[in-house]
Amino acid sequence: MTATTFAEAQAWIVSVGRWLDGKGWAPATSGNYSARLDDGSFAVTVSGRHKGRLTPDDVMRVDAAGASLDGKKPSAETALHLALYTLFPECGAVLHSHSAANVGLSRAAYAGSYSFAGHEMLKALPGNPTHDASVAIPIVDNSQDMAVIEAAIAPRLLAPGAAPAYLIRGHGLYGWGKDMAEAERVIEAVEWMIAAELAERSFRG
Amino acid sequence: MTATTFAEAQAWIVSVGRWLDGKGWAPATSGNYSARLDDGSFAVTVSGRHKGRLTPDDVMRVDAAGASLDGKKPSAETALHLALYTLFPECGAVLHSHSAANVGLSRAAYAGSYSFAGHEMLKALPGNPTHDASVAIPIVDNSQDMAVIEAAIAPRLLAPGAAPAYLIRGHGLYGWGKDMAEAERVIEAVEWMIAAELAERSFRG
Amino acid sequence: MTATTFAEAQAWIVSVGRWLDGKGWAPATSGNYSARLDDGSFAVTVSGRHKGRLTPDDVMRVDAAGASLDGKKPSAETALHLALYTLFPECGAVLHSHSAANVGLSRAAYAGSYSFAGHEMLKALPGNPTHDASVAIPIVDNSQDMAVIEAAIAPRLLAPGAAPAYLIRGHGLYGWGKDMAEAERVIEAVEWMIAAELAERSFRG
């Protein structure tokens, strides 16, 4: 866990929103981002903002139960972020990307996971020292009840060797890390592998 | 309806043109944008400008019948914008994107609509609280006579539960909202769902 | 024909190179651009420069026979530009884009042309007032002898209703106009229609 101040988290989250939007992974107010703070509370994006145009005021604080600490309204998916911080005490930041490619994959793949095997990029995932591996990213069905998603995904994230990422079908990718830089790396690595698998399919065509 | 001053509308329209062009949705002078003004007139883009390089002078004023109020020549599609403002008194801004993906879809889909189902992104459309829905975006044939397009689309836009968007075959996407931010969100959400459906098809192979 | 000064042409060509490179249509020193000057000579890009990083010094002058007027070495394809200025006295600027999509199309389409029909975007081509048309863009085989390409394409460009554009197989797109803005519009319109046809094929799947 890398704790951080609220001001640092505000700056990180504004910056990561611009970066994800620049890649087309944060369209139309989708996405939500958070960081664990040094006082035990959490910085999260407020509800309904375009993530490519955040200002520091669009980042707010909630307690560990998700209650607003500053009168602002957090994203409806804040509960999914907090569940990850509870499951993984070393987790310092959580990101959620909403790319056309990841949603296309999760809608096309009816199984409960998608496996990436043989990619050098697998080494970008914490704890994977080699490309010579197969990593399954879980896919859970979407729900407007965060508790349903949380209950479906939690046991799978605790399985030995699980990657710090999962897909919600038709909804997007969650990824996390000990700090924002690691969470960014996880998101970028998984999104990139999805794009590479898409290119591979076209070449196999 | 969110009425706005002409100066505000000029700034919004210049900005939205750069944003849409940056995404490749406004090629070669295509596209036209408008906003309802607080005096009952309308700001619209002038005819024939590249939308990624607009200046405030490329935004003009027309009355509710489409007559120029400042001697400039409005886009030939101004009538489609005005028809929407008449149909929907709460409509404050109208956008028209011309992406390769939306035109590819409308040319490939011979039916009179294309349905998006199960996308979390459906929640970006005003009035849709859940992903667990199917929203049909109407497709009408293109015509150089705006009255023909208007007559074909109006009844469908007034149907219960209709989304604030439609496609003209081989021509592009219209989307609108109570203000420019909402119109942008509608356009970005529909364009994104089209891209996601394309990725899904590639994954299904 | 819109004649221009050399200084104006230098500024236009530097700018258009950045724009085309930003779209991925000018990779690895490919592409060459020119403008007719008010003194009867021509501004052209020098040989071997990356078109996204041109400076005014990378634009040179040649006479109507292609001889260098300033000691610099023009692009090997200068003869193709000059042939267009000779065929079309009203032509003021010529551009050549080298996109993956246009080269993919010309390599896949074995016929001598590719037709675009029913696109609203056809109205971006000078002289086309409607989408309800079919415009054939000629495709000629590539050669390292510019005279061979020129002899193959010239009669087709003079046919009634011919568009101001053609493809060289495996090599790229030529487009032109009365001035640089019109040449840009032609290139962007044809490249965009190629991308839209590609999307349409994916949706037809």
Add this chain to the structure above:
Amino acid sequence: MTATTFAEAQAWIVSVGRWLDGKGWAPATSGNYSARLDDGSFAVTVSGRHKGRLTPDDVMRVDAAGASLDGKKPSAETALHLALYTLFPECGAVLHSHSAANVGLSRAAYAGSYSFAGHEMLKALPGNPTHDASVAIPIVDNSQDMAVIEAAIAPRLLAPGAAPAYLIRGHGLYGWGKDMAEAERVIEAVEWMIAAELAERSFRG
């Protein structure tokens, strides 16, 4: 060989990282870049940095055996760079791109090479004066042991007419040149031809 100072190499490598990341060819700390220095040592990227966000401090010096000259830790793939400098005394810079398209191709193509034929872009490869050629880019299997990769690729790179580029399956593209500008051109040309082949396949359907 174009030798350069360490300060020049630092500036080049920071710049090339931004450029490659901007194209999506350097995701999630992937990629590594180097240059031969005028004192016989080599500038290389340090291990584990995001290549789109390098600072001069993220470029370090190693000797011809790969030993750090400044206490920093070089990329694990430094040995592959040094092998190229040893094989080719005229080589001044080496780049490694990690695009979705090149990895997709190398995973789909089970043969030991992929041939590009008839592309005008082949002229961007040093020593190729015509499009009327077929150039095979070798593909070797990935390994976490650099010596295994090096032993597999070296004989193929020394074959008559070999291009200055090869693919590691599921891992990325290596390209090099007499200086950084030539290495950039090789990488951009090969990546572009891969994208064009992908577009061609889509048009062939």
